[in-house]
Amino acid sequence: MGTAPTLSIHQRLLLAASLVLSAFLGFTGLALDKAFRSASEEAFQARLYSSVYALLAAAEEDQAGGLRMPDLLTDPRFNRPDSGRYAQVRDRSGDYLWQSPSSLGRDLGLIRDRQPGESKIERFKLDDSAAMGLSFGVAWEDFQGRELHYVLTVVEDLKPLQEQVAAFRDTLFLWLGGAALLLLMVQGWVLRWGLRPLREVAQALTEIESGSADQLQGDYPKELNRLTSNLNSLIRHAQARQQRYRDSLGDLAHSLKTPLAVLQSVSEGESDEQPSVRKSVREQVDRMNQIVSHQLQRAAASGRTVLTQTVPIKPVVERIAGSLDKVYREKGISWRIDIVADCHFPGDEGDLMELLGNLMENACKYGKGLVRVRAETGRDLHICVEDNGSGIPQDQVEAVLRRGHRADQQQPGQGIGLSVAADIALAYGGRVEIGAAQELGGAVIHLYLPMR
Template sequence: MRSIQSRLLLAASVVLALFLGLGAIALDRAFRDSLESALETQLMGQVYALLGAAETDNQGRMRLPKTLPDPRLVSPDSGLYVQVKGEQGNYQWHSPSSIARQLPPQTPVPSGQQQFDYLSDDESFYQLNYSLLWEDDTGREIAYLFTVSESAESVQKRIAVFRRTILLWLGGAAFILLILQGVVLRWGMKPLRTVEDDLQMIETGMQEQLQGDYPKELRRLTQGINSLIKHNSASRDRYRHSLGDLAHSLKTPLAVLQGTAEGQDAQQLREAIAEQIPRMNEIIQYQLKAAAVAGRVVFAQATPVRPIIDRLVETLDKVYHDKLITCRCDVDAEQLFTGEPGDLLECLGNLLENAYKYGRSQVHIYLDETRSMNSIIQGRCLCIEDDGPGIPQAIRVRVLRRGERADQRTPGQGIGLSVASGIVHLYGGKLEIGDSPLGGALISIQM
């Protein structure tokens, strides 16, 4: 049985059956005890009635009258019978109703006490034995034993009627409760069915995540599922983007190798291969572990900024040697970057490549303390500017999105600025686009 609703319904039905069964047994026992207690009182009342109607003989001894207070004592086989024994067995009296009947034997009890029993033999009886002392005219105390017997048939009939009534009412109540229980369970399980329906809609692509208004007991589960869906979606996008980022990052070293190969200088080609192959390995290793990058790390290593810039400028000078770009770098050799070196290389590589691609003849790299913020490049803002056409104000936000490009005429994938912006944001920083005094674009990095 794999259905939670079926399990709960079965468990609740078993508990309900046990509860109602025990309740029926308790009610039956209480009703029987009540009847027997009332019957004991009635039988004792018969004894008092007989004593009240008793007469005395000429010696003052007790004698029961011929006219009895209860008509059932006169009617044969009426179900009510009385036996009296006294005077050490010399006096024995039987009610007329006990004629031709074999009654249960009397049970002696101490004087002034009573004993009530249920006797089951060929015929079931309730029997009350009561012993008393009667003083005759001489002052002598004579013991008498009253035994009142009543057939258990009437009590058993009343118990049977009560049991049928109890079974009818409790059975009806159990049936109604089972129906209500099923309705309540179905209503209580509705959020789980809603989760199931939403998951089916996600599987069919009709929605992207769980959107129902779930109760608090399911909220952590649904939030966890949504987080897992988002994580999987982000991982899928990250892997897809990583392929584009890898291709984009390898474009520059490949261009260097291609340009050197076209020059037909074997020595320069060997030098280019020796220089660019390690860089390509670094790029590949960086992209492979990019999924694990979480941004700013408290105890991250400090990386010098200037050597990375010099390496990138040297490579780009080879790629864009036809443009005769003059790159001026005003970054001190002591400036450090607190983070992964691969992140800094990837970020600056994309920004400098754009500067070389769109710049006409000048690229300037410097640290601007006037634009600084609480950053990990020693509290300064790194700026890269060129003398190209610049980026219009209207599209500066858009070009930071992946796949968006400012110049559709120039070959490209629209990845560089988005990759750089993403790395900067991972470190809690900000990348801004402005106007350069050289006439082109100014890219400022605050992180």
């Protein structure tokens, strides 16, 4: 089954913004529509009360002192048939005493008795259309002092109100829809502008992949600086590692020329000196093994990567010390390990094992039984390995860092330990320094590695 296409960041943000904006404008439109409808109905009801008060103000007395309405009212809608505004006056028994010319032939249906001063607004059907009416109880005193009760009713068709609310709703949602469309267009442009640095990074990576560039270059926002810096570190690491392989292969090919030439010469010669031939062959084979071992270790150095976890140093030192105790059991190595628990190596554990293994083995090999290992962190990681041997003469410091050179020719080995350590340190942007141990009297090897 095919998987659904993954939405881009731009599409996701635009979709989320569209949903939020639509929901917000939708709720806003509903709230405004409800508020307008409520305000319109309140104004409609207030107009009904105003009509009732206007009718009461226009009321007159008949010959007996009872209530009488004039033939024509000041509000022309009461005088025009089917105008949508109607008025009636009934007594307590429900009999008509008066009705406006606009309501002739209509039964408004509000026959309920009302106490003087009591009023009630009702909705009902009038000629198959919605209407709203106000019934108002009135007390009227005639000439004989009797109190007469009347019910004054004003009814108005709701169609104009409904049309007004519908027109407002159409206009409101038209404007809100236009505003939503405009805001979405602006949002799309803003997102495109805001995500442009990511597209530039992707384009730069494409150029690196095609070989037209070797680094991410450009002025990126601070949110992307860490990303581009880490990507550049990874790229530099890959380039440096590839270069180390090239250099190692070149050095290997160049270094093997002489031993191979000697072996070829020996194999083509017709000498009867078999012991000397075997010795020569063995020496050249040992030399080739030494060269191959050194170049492989040099090429395998991982170097710093931004994704490598830090490695606690003290457990690694203790593990190596335990292994070296077995190798140099006859010397009875005494260890002084001065490393705090939170001291970490910013790289690959295999590289740390190779570094410390070479330095600590040299200290065991050339020392007289006492080795001190210290480590501390600040801006840089500083690892120090000291021994109580005869030390390294100052004029041989540079030489011992070169492959195949040993300060003490009496000791067995290939002379590549410090060279491998120096290569690994260089891969991490660090360095190896050699000095004299003030306290123990032998050699001291300083390893400096940047923490960042």
